[in-house]
Amino acid sequence: MAYDKFNILKSTAVPLPIENVDTDQLIPARFLKATERVGFGDNLFRDWRYNPDNTPKKDFVLNNPVYSGKILVGGKNFGSGSSREHAAWAVYDYGFRCVVSSFFADIFRNNCLNIGVLPVQVSPEFSEKIFAAIFADPNTELEVNLPEQTITLLATGEKETFEISPYKKDNMLNGFDDIDYLQSIKPEIEEFALQLPL
Amino acid sequence: MSKTLFDKVWDTHVVRKIEGGPDVLFIDRHLIHEVTSPVAFLGLKSRGIKVLYPERTFATADHNTPTINQHLPVADPLSANQLKALESNSNEYGISHWGLGHQKNGIVHVVGPEYGITQPGATIVCGDSHTSTHGAFGAIAFGIGTSEVEMVLSTQCIMQPKPKKMRINVNGKLGVGVTPKDVALFIISQLTTSGATGYFVEYAGDVFENMTMEGRMTVCNLSIEMGARGGMIAPDETTIDYVKGREFSPKGEAWDRALAYYKTLKTDADAVFDKELTFDGSSIEPMITYGTNPGMGMGISHDIPDAAHAEGGAATYAKSLGYMGFSEGESMIGKKIDFVFVGSCTNGRIEDFRAFTSIIKGRHKADDVTVWLVPGSHIVEAQIKEEGLLDILTEAGFELRQPGCSACLAMNDDKIPAGKYAVSTSNRNFEGRQGPGSRTMLASPLVAAAAAVTGVVTDPRTLIEELV
Numbered sequence: 221m222a223y224d225k226f227n228i229l230k231s232t233a234v235p236l237p238i239e240n241v242d243t244d245q246l247i248p249a250r251f252l253k254a255t256e257r258v259g260f261g262d263n264l265f266r267d268w269r270y271n272p273d274n275t276p277k278k279d280f281v282l283n284n285p286v287y288s289g290k291i292l293v294g295g296k297n298f299g300s301g302s303s304r305e306h307a308a309w310a311v312y313d314y315g316f317r318c319v320v321s322s323f324f325a326d327i328f329r330n331n332c333l334n335i336g337v338l339p340v341q342v343s344p345e346f347s348e349k350i351f352a353a354i355f356a357d358p359n360t361e362l363e364v365n366l367p368e369q370t371i372t373l374l375a376t377g378e379k380e381t382f383e384i385s386p387y388k389k390d391n392m393l394n395g396f397d398d399i400d401y402l403q404s405i406k407p408e409i410e411e412f413a414l415q416l417p418l
Numbered sequence: 419m420s421k422t423l424f425d426k427v428w429d430t431h432v433v434r435k436i437e438g439g440p441d442v443l444f445i446d447r448h449l450i451h452e453v454t455s456p457v458a459f460l461g462l463k464s465r466g467i468k469v470l471y472p473e474r475t476f477a478t479a480d481h482n483t484p485t486i487n488q489h490l491p492v493a494d495p496l497s498a499n500q501l502k503a504l505e506s507n508s509n510e511y512g513i514s515h516w517g518l519g520h521q522k523n524g525i526v527h528v529v530g531p532e533y534g535i536t537q538p539g540a541t542i543v544c545g546d547s548h549t550s551t552h553g554a555f556g557a558i559a560f561g562i563g564t565s566e567v568e569m570v571l572s573t574q575c576i577m578q579p580k581p582k583k584m585r586i587n588v589n590g591k592l593g594v595g596v597t598p599k600d601v602a603l604f605i606i607s608q609l610t611t612s613g614a615t616g617y618f619v620e621y622a623g624d625v626f627e628n629m630t631m632e633g634r635m636t637v638c639n640l641s642i643e644m645g646a647r648g649g650m651i652a653p654d655e656t657t658i659d660y661v662k663g664r665e666f667s668p669k670g671e672a673w674d675r676a677l678a679y680y681k682t683l684k685t686d687a688d689a690v691f692d693k694e695l696t697f698d699g700s701s702i703e704p705m706i707t708y709g710t711n712p713g714m715g716m717g718i719s720h721d722i723p724d725a726a727h728a729e730g731g732a733a734t735y736a737k738s739l740g741y742m743g744f745s746e747g748e749s750m751i752g753k754k755i756d757f758v759f760v761g762s763c764t765n766g767r768i769e770d771f772r773a774f775t776s777i778i779k780g781r782h783k784a785d786d787v788t789v790w791l792v793p794g795s796h797i798v799e800a801q802i803k804e805e806g807l808l809d810i811l812t813e814a815g816f817e818l819r820q821p822g823c824s825a826c827l828a829m830n831d832d833k834i835p836a837g838k839y840a841v842s843t844s845n846r847n848f849e850g851r852q853g854p855g856s857r858t859m860l861a862s863p864l865v866a867a868a869a870a871v872t873g874v875v876t877d878p879r880t881l882i883e884e885l886v
Contacts (some may be wrong), residue, residue, distance in 0.1 A: 387439025
């Protein structure tokens with residue numbers, strides 16, 4: 221599915237300094253019953269965000285009007301658990317274009333890259349700095365520069381570089397997905413299939 | 419050059435390597451279910467493309483299906499809609515569809531091996547992280563997202579960077595009452611839920627060599643819970659005996675060719691792993707989890723660790739124990755439980771029900787405990803009846819439900835109520851995993867049985883005849 225191109229994102233950020241945030245928190249299984257990709261943002265962090273009677277939980281960060289922005293900053297091992305792409309859809313649909321963490325679970329990272337959410341892995345030290353800066357001033361801005369592969373705390377100018385494969389980077393810069401590529405090499409795939417052992 | 423088992427299977431399936439990018443990996447077998455496939459089919463439709471090899475994809479309904487009264491229409495309209503979408507999409511594109519009520523219907527990772535869809539040396543994917551189960555056969559099997567489901571449907575390929583390789587050796591004799599589930603929970607407790615992220619694991623050593631295929635499936639199933647994309651075990655005679663003659667296994671000359679391929683599937687003696695770990699199997703106890711991720715597990719006789727010894731930050735640890743209503747330094751033994759769930763792609767096979775029944779035989783279900791026994795497939799359900807296990811279960815006050823994922827992820831009505839405690843043979847104890855506010859303790863079928871008959875967390879070894 222096509223998504224918006226990603227180039228340079230300058231935004232305030234929402235802090236969630238909890239480790240091992242799993243995909244059942246990002247989107248509980250009971251909200252996976254859609255047959256179309258619509259409305260998942262409403263249920264992002266559903267059970268942390270809402271009481272059983274659907275009133276907002278005031279102490280959860282997404283319900284705190286002080287924090288907003290297109291960047292979500294999470295704790296270590298973000299996105300562990302299920303392969304549900306719905307978790308990444310919920311993040312995107314809510315309005316985040318970038319998730320920052322000192323460590324990502326593998327499938328979640330991959331799903332993000334496939335749908336246009338940029339996972340930015342930073343050092344544990346820089347992650348601490350980002351959290352501290354946001355808690356000190358919720359209006360503090362981060363700049364995520366995909367062409368340069370840098371993330372910068374604009375208030376102080378402190379920055380770090382992050383990793384992304386050249387292939388995935390090119391996809392995100394242009395809004396391409398893997399299916400476009402795979403379709404283009406279909407004859408090669410069909411020939412390959414003829415010599416497989418099984 | 420020397421290769422690992424993983425290298426051999428991976429390299430055989432690389433269509434093309436992309437400079438500075440992932441490999442294009444050919445997928446032999448693709449399993450789909452009702453929850454993660456509908457949007458992939460919508461993608462195919464919007465792009466106007468076909469399924470390239472419909473005979474390589476198999477559909478079964480499992481995640482949201484009811485486990486009672488399966489002959490009646492599904493009451494929840496959203497679930498019914500997803501089931502209908504799976505059926506109509508499968509029919510439209512010529513994919514085998516084992517929907518609710520079909521004799522072959524069941525949990526995707528239970529029926530795949532049962533019908534021989536799972537083969538040694540194959541690449542197998544499914545939009546479900548526990549696809550790692552099929553690694554028990556020496557296959558490369560892992561979970562994918564919905565975008566990748568669309569890729570496999572349209573081109574039979576996905577694009578993946580080759581993971582790093584880890585070997586986990588467990589040697590020694592397992593104690594009585596220690597099951598494959600305990601071995602897996604022990605390994606995860608040592609590695610944490612992120613300890614194998616970025617790696618594909620090979621399990622080696624006599625503990626795995628001596629396991630049945632079902633035990634190996636339980637171990638490989640839980641690979642994802644330490645962050646690994648998958649785990650695999652080299653195929654041997656046990657594997658070949660299991661695979662031979664199943665409905666979708668190769669036959670005749672194709673079997674001979676397949677057998678020759680299977681025999682090549684082992685790690686060369688001097689092959690190198692990026693990481694190698696070794697554990698002593700004889701030191702493993704029956705395990706139980708006390709927190710809100712599968713890495714928070716311990717031997718059942720131990721006390722809950724204090725924050726200083728816990729992985730991760732103190733705040734996260736306190737949040738987790740607070741959710742469970744537990745304290746540092748407490749014993750789990752004797753804690754009151756409300757529910758027991760036996761089932762799932764982790765422990766929903768016949769050996770799991772045999773183990774459960776071995777403890778409850780001659781005993782009775784504790785009065786204030788609700789027990790859900792959910793077979794992984796109709797074959798498992800039939801075996802439970804044919805082997806006489808159902809009679810023993812009925813005698814002891816238990817009922818058997820119908821196949822499906824059930825309370826493992828509580829997408830259907832099988833939800834543990836808020837605040838209630840469940841001993842569960844499934845794979846995840848995340849907050850709310852088994853229903854909003856539910857509190858899950860992961861354990862083996864033996865620990866589940868001990869809890870079911872006593873109503874509290876109980877060391878199953880106190881109920882095993884040869885030990886008491």
